Amino acid sequence: MGIHSSKSAKRRFAAAALVAALGASVLAGCSGKNENAAGSSASSQAKSDGNFHQEGLPIVDKPVTLNVLTIRWGNMGDSFAKNQWLQELEKNSNVKINWQVVSSNDWNDQKSVMLASGKLPDVIIGDLAFSDSDIVNNLSLFRPLDDYIDKDMPNLKAAIEESPELKKISTFPDGKMYSLPARLPSRPVTQNQPVINKAWLDKLGLKAPANTDELYQVLKAFKEKDPNGNGKQDEIPTSNSGDIEMLLLSPFGITDLRGNHMLVNDGKPEYFPTSDQYKKAIEWAHQLYADGLIDPESFTQDGTMLTAKRQNPDAPLIGFTYQWTPDAVFGPWSSQYEAIPTIAGPDGKRYQEGDPNGLSYRRNEMLITASCNYPDVAARWADQFYTGEASIQNFWGAIGTAIQKDAGGAYTLMDPPEGTSADAWYWDNSLRDFGPKYVSPDFEKSIKLDPTTGDGLKLEIDKLGKDYVTTPFPNVMYTSEEYQELPTLTTDIDSYIASTRAQWVTKGGVDEGWDAYVKKLNDMGLEKLVKIYNDAYTRYMDIK
Structure with a gap:
């Protein structure tokens, strides 16, 4: 449970001073560096000029760049961004991602500065970034997502209908959803x-x-x-x-x-x-x-x-x-x-x-900030993550890299390289625990895990x-x-x-x-x- 204490004026002043000192850090180039950015009405303008597509791919005809911040444990780095599914999504959607990866070791100080400044990247990925209290106490920095889910996110909308827990855990005290949830694959109940x-x-x-x-x-x-x-x-x-x-x-x-x-x-x-x-x-x-x-x-x-x-x-x-x-x-x-x-x-x-619903459900896995000039584009991009195949590739690694898909539609995890632990390999290859995902109980039946190790052993x-x-x-x-x-x-x-x-x-x-x-x-x-x-x-x- 994240606990938030009110910031004193002195702390805010100090934090604001730090913003300037960070220079080309994670704070730099938030919404302002989006390609073709044209102020807060850019998304609606993209629609009116025909660049944005409500359905199908590409999401936009003329490329749009989103600055996406994610926090990784320790020194994990950005190897996950080479995930073939993420690469293909960028190519097929025309939504270019400028990944801003921060180590969890450095994040607390940077987070305080960021919240105090009010200058955020377009999208935040992973619940390691902001706690419930961070969001609740800074609601003006984040976009309510209910309308975007309704009109731009058919995959997530269907997932919520199938698993209402997704909405329950992601609804804030004012009745709105400010963050996107996840249901991770093949998680235990205990x-x-x-x-x-x-x-x-x-x-x-x-x-x-x-x-x-x-x-x-x-x-x-x-x-x-x-x-x-x-x-x-x-x-x-x-x-x-x-x-x-x-x-x-x-x-x-x-x-x-x-x-x-x-x-x-x-x-x-x-x-x-x-x-x-x-x-x-x-x-x-x-x-x-x-x-x-x-x-x-x-x-x-x-x-x-x-x-x-x-x-x-x-x-x-x-x-x-x-x-x-x-x-x-x-x-x-x-x-x-x-x-x-x-x-x-x-x-x-x-x-x-444990939890009879399974230890699968997460919230705050993606936020679209008030700084984002293309919220519809960001919502449609996020919705691509809410299919079974997309989710397992963002949890273990891409098909052909970490997952084998057979002719019958079953998915089997491949062996990691010699001398590498399976868990470390998955973290290198994917967003793993972080980011939007939905693997339905029915889809899980097609996932074949080794019962002697890792996630399969836990099951x-x-x-x-x-x-x-x-x-x-x-x-x-x-x-x-x-x-x-x-x-x-x-x-x-x-x-x-x-x-x-x-x-x-x-x-x-x-x-x-x-x-x-x-x-x-x-x-x-x-x-x-x-x-x-x-x-x-x-x-x-x-x-x-």
């Missing part, structure tokens, strides 16, 4: 799955735990019976950084996909840190801690220290965790780990973090927990006023919840301290915070 050291289980003659009682017994055996075989009692049943592994609480119905302490029970939003199930989960976690089954450094170590334990060169040290895939974090010991079915709680039920693991996925709090949006209040409330409340949880897990006392804890949360403004969440939930559910 988030992280329980992962256990299978070699340790086999050595001790144990089966994978199916419920919390069995998990306790397995973790106890891991601690006491030297399953790594080095003659030391150095095994760590489970470990995390900065807190306990919160998914350890999921067997008690505690799932928090959005990271805001909200879940949905029987169709109603609920703030779980004051719930009975949270209290019971903390009592169970304290038992694990008291018996030495949770790493005592969980609350104090950082990610580097945790990684060192997970990839300890002499022997595997950690027995149980939750991960996207079992091979994600254990380095040389990856082959010893396997994903297991969701752990059942004391009530006999299984609760899996296999997904089968272990997808039947138990809880209904998450939806991906709501907040008003500008709510974004002003949220950081004040959540900073203190979240910190108090985390510190109290650490105390109760390590020292106990949840029963004795519960009433005072709830009272303090209420004194800190919990009622106001929950009202913000509930109001946003109601607005979201009312979107049709």
Whole structure:
């Protein structure tokens, strides 16, 4: 959840000064360098002089250039722009793209300058660029897209009819869509799955735990019976950084996909840190801690220290965790780990973090700015991305480069070059997670993935927990006023919840301290915070 704080006049002045200093940076040549630019009426003029076509390709007869900004992780660069589908689209549409690629390492400072100046490129690609709050608090810089979707974007319009979630997640509090959504291909329903050291289980003659009682017994055996075989009692049943592994609480119905302490029970939003199930989960976690089954450094170590334990060169040290895939974090010991079915709680039920709609839906994947002189052209260009074939080529790479299409219409991912990881190869070849896309559930049936690695492996693991996925709090949006209040409330409340949880897990006392804890949360403004969440939930559910 992006949090926006109001800018002081001093900050705005400093930011404005920086704009001039950036020179030929990402801010340079926004709308002003469009070919044939003729002010804000350029798009309508393009229509009146016959240059713009409402349907088919080319989009324009006389070439138009759009300045398109996208943010890439680290030092990924602009290799994605060589994607053959993007190259062909530029050729066939007559819409030339001037890609402006910024590293995520440099973006925060540049973003502040850009928003303060009000000078933006024509189009922004990818949700890494601007958060919900960035957009909500600067609406005048972005064009409402509803009318463009209606008249210029038949592919997206059809996608919204098939998958209404696209509109729900992209509708801002004023009822308009300022950004374009995506539905990524072949995404799972589940988030992280329980992962256990299978070699340790086999050595001790144990089966994978199916419920919390069995998990306790397995973790106890891991601690006491030297399953790594080095003659030391150095095994760590489970470990995390900065807190306990919160998914350890999921067997008690505690799932928090959005990271805001909200879940949905029987169709109603609920703030779980004051719930009975949270209290019971903390009592169970304290038992694990008291018996030495949770790493005592969980609350104090950082990610580097945790990684060192997970990839300890002499022997595997950690027995149980939750991960996207079992091979994600254990380095040389990856082959010893396997994903297991969701752990059942004391009530006999299984609760899996995830989203029944799938982890496919994204918003803010494309914005057309108020600076853009050719919004209809930009909208028609974006609509080309909303077909199944276009989307998979912008997620994995072009057909013939990263994807093989057979005579029967099936799509298979090709092997990456020797010495290159598949994921890194896809990022090099495509926009990957970023940008407008729509892959329908029906189209997904024609995609063939290797079940032993990458996205295909995750879909296999997904089968272990997808039947138990809880209904998450939806991906709501907040008003500008709510974004002003949220950081004040959540900073203190979240910190108090985390510190109290650490105390109760390590020292106990949840029963004795519960009433005072709830009272303090209420004194800190919990009622106001929950009202913000509930109001946003109601607005979201009312979107049709």
